Amino acid sequence: MGGSIGVNSRVGEGSTFFFELPAVHRDDLCDISSTSPEIQGTASRVLVVEDDPDVARLLAKILQQDGYHTDIAYSGAQAIAMVEQVAYDAITLDLRLPDRNGISIIRQLRTHSSTTHIPIVVVAGNVHEGQLALNGGFNAIDWLQKPIDQQTLLECIHRATGGSGNKPLVLHIEDDEDTRRIISLLGQEVATFHAASTKQQARQKLEQNTYDVVILDIGLPDGSGWDLLPLIKQQSRIPQIIVLSGHELTSEQASQVDQALLKAPTSVQELIAMLNTVNQGERE
Incomplete structure (x- = not known):
């Protein structure tokens, strides 16, 4: 994460453990949201469905840096509308959205032939609750508990898309x-x-x-x-x-x-x- 961790210690006095992490400023997180169905190049395209703007932009930035095209949907309605316009290679999905539950989105996507096979990576703080709700009823779903680990996220997307963006x-x-x-x-x-x-x-x-x-x-x-x-x-x-x-x-x-x-x-x-x-x- 670009930070550091260390310890200062004195015999007989004690030890101080510390870590430092770089701040991420809003100006560094560009708005990547788009509803355009036009795809440039051959890189896989991922839809990030997340109502928290900071989290959504962070997920999109991680994926972009790994070579993926990314779009953002901040609500369930927006996500469904975008999926109808663009053939996405994978979707990251939060389960708690302002207008509907993510589980209902999964069920809707899995009932249509055009979207039934889109890999979905659930990125949520209540992963266990979502797993119980689906009870293993659908395939091509991966689960990632918040707070996210960047490498684990990329591994999930790599599995979903069968590759790693534009990078080998x-x-x-x-x-x-x-x-x-x-x-x-x-x-x-x-x-x-x-x-x-x-x-x-x-x-x-x-x-x-x-x-x-x-x-x-x-x-x-x-x-x-x-x-x-x-x-x-x-x-x-x-x-x-x-x-x-x-x-x-x-x-x-x-x-x-x-x-x-x-x-x-x-x-x-x-x-x-x-x-x-x-x-x-x-x-x-």
Whole structure:
């Protein structure tokens, strides 16, 4: 979130823990609301249904920064009118709106053939209440409790739309948290990252998402990263496979992947350059 956390401590006197977060000014949150059915480019389009203007603009800004086109509806009536005009790839929906309950909107959308399959991500403070009301009656619905976590929101939208806006979606399979964090920080402008620290976590991610790139470490806590290659190559769209290893690969191993890099500062920069190339290719 662009902030910091720390502690000041003196032996025998005590400790002070603190965190700092940057302020978000209203001027920084542009009004992204639109009822125009015209869509520019090929990026997925998401409708944000939220009556709180600050929350709505924050959600839209997060999605826009990840490459999505976004529109905002501040009421149930406005949301239904916009869905009738635009073929949305996904909807984020608050359950408490000024004119109607979000559950009734879900039921209405699911009763029409043109909207029955639109993925819906419920973003609400009363998620459990909504789940009980629907009782699992409809498919293609994800649930996100307020206050929102940015990464979780993006993961829900990625699942809903089968992609990640205009940015390539990268699965980084690596048990070293520092390595994952450095690469994701340096590459956040050109790609969206999902993390897996074990083979089991990687399998779950690969079953849930379609990735453009997989960064693979060989030595994982529960076995060899090589065991994941068959599953990776069974994807409906085979991703680029980049091995980031602590030792050189044999020629036979290198032939099974697209790129092989040694773990080093220069390799990280080379890796980011590769992801940028993928990003440019997606836009073209």
